[in-house]
Amino acid sequence: MTDPSQYVRQRQKGSRDVTYPPAPERLSVPVYDNHCHLEIEDGVGLSLDEQLRRADDVGIAGVVQAGGDIDSSRWSAWAAASHPRVLAAVAIHPNEAPAYDAAGRLDEAIAVIDELAGQPRVRAIGETGLDFFRTGEDGIPAQVRSFEAHIALAKKHGIAMQIHDRNAHDAVLETLERVGAPERTVFHCFSGDAAMARTAADRGYYLSFAGNVTFKNAQNLRDALAVTPRERILVETDAPFLTPVPHRGRPNAPYLVPVTVRFLAEELGTDLDELCAQIARNTLDVYGTFEN
Template sequence: MPDDPSTYVRHREKGSRDVTYPASPEPLPGPMYDNHCHLEIQDGPSTGSGGRGMTVEDQLARAAEVGIVGVVQAGGDIDSSRWSAQAAASHPRVLAAVAIHPNEAPAYAEAGRLEEAIGVIDELAAQPRVRAVGETGLDFFRTGAEGLPAQFESFEAHIGLAKKHGIAMQIHDRDAHDAVLETLRRVGAPDRTVFHCFSGDEQMARIAADCGYWLSFAGNITFKNAQNLRDALAVTPRERILVETDAPFLTPAPHRGRPNAPYLVPVTLRFMAAELGMDLAELCAQVAANTLEVYGSFDS
């Protein structure tokens, strides 16, 4: 399994952040899954072995201690998607999602390689432990107008791949809510469509749920300025709720800015249970069942 930090695709910039990992939260009352993470991105303190932070084995072991029994490892370009597929093939607690991220699509297109890149994703998506195409979608925040045609071309191609292979799709949607929803209506969404790190509001949550999409909430739902996400959670049918870390990003309060990891899912899930006025064990059972419905068993 690719668990040597020196083989990781990227390292997260340290800057002035506190890069120590938070203490482990209290274990959950039942098994749970991290529906979206990026374990190929190293974060955390220097390890002295050429990288930073925890190895994949460290990540999975620490997650298991608090009840996180599986993760969906998501790619965003050719290299990280290949890495994700290899990780899933090497470990029974990992499934993979593979894609060209919308912010990467313009660069591939400019280099004349977008069709080739999508072809690689097509090949990876055929592997048995690759259970989603993602993260794909639209991002109007980081990509200017000149890059949008490539984003739309890539997104529509990825929708086709998810349908071709009969697997789920994880959507990256940043400042592009209407365009994402319109594209899904026009092209036709895969049967299992997930809004990774849902960033919309109550109205969008209602629309997405009515369309049969799943909404995945990350640690930013705990942020003070994220009332829109809490409003969205409140109206999302329980059978459409997923939870994720997007690790190493979006660490939940009170640890915002520090390295994130799958073992911190319980922090976000406890916050969500409190917001919903639900028993934590009940929410655990529901979200775990939702995850398995979307991605299938981790045991096969």
């Protein structure tokens, strides 16, 4: 890929409603979307400039754009270098690691991530981790090797790490304990329960809550939120996925963060502005300033 700005992926549309939801009320205190995939077009598709304009209109001060393979990581680094309200995370997604490994290219791919991680506006390695839902037993060794290599890269570059953890809670926690977690470790789209949340927070990890915390069947996430110290809470969209209720199933975007953060404040029984200010501080503590 010679021009990262031309890279785009299409999300499968199927029969769902692919129109973007209406914009929520603007937040009085700005927050950040700490994990999204704006290279993926969903529905009509929005340009990066339009995504950022819509986000700014509702009080979203910036986004962390996350990669999952070589091309999307290059696009993420390009987006961050091109826009003052974008920072980047780069990585080989755990579900991509076995394919790179089978092709004999995993080391090469990790070397590309290493190079990208040296750019000043790349502030995290991610998303990396373990996924025992989509990858079978044959792919686990490649996932583990990739995860450990990504942990080493986060430490080498002194940047944060965003973890993808699906059906692999114990293995992820064990790996972090065995290898040693980076100083700033984020569980992107936290999917555990209250017990795991306590363990993660006790170890100094951050828990990022996405729109699925609003889903009816996600009581485990609400229980986890309830026991998470405020100074460890982050918010994200994982756009274009995990659109919060009442817009579930439609395309997600950073401008919908206020729907989720208002839900978090209501669940916690706390003042919205105070929670937004805390989340903003947490985000900057993890990734550093968005200003050049």
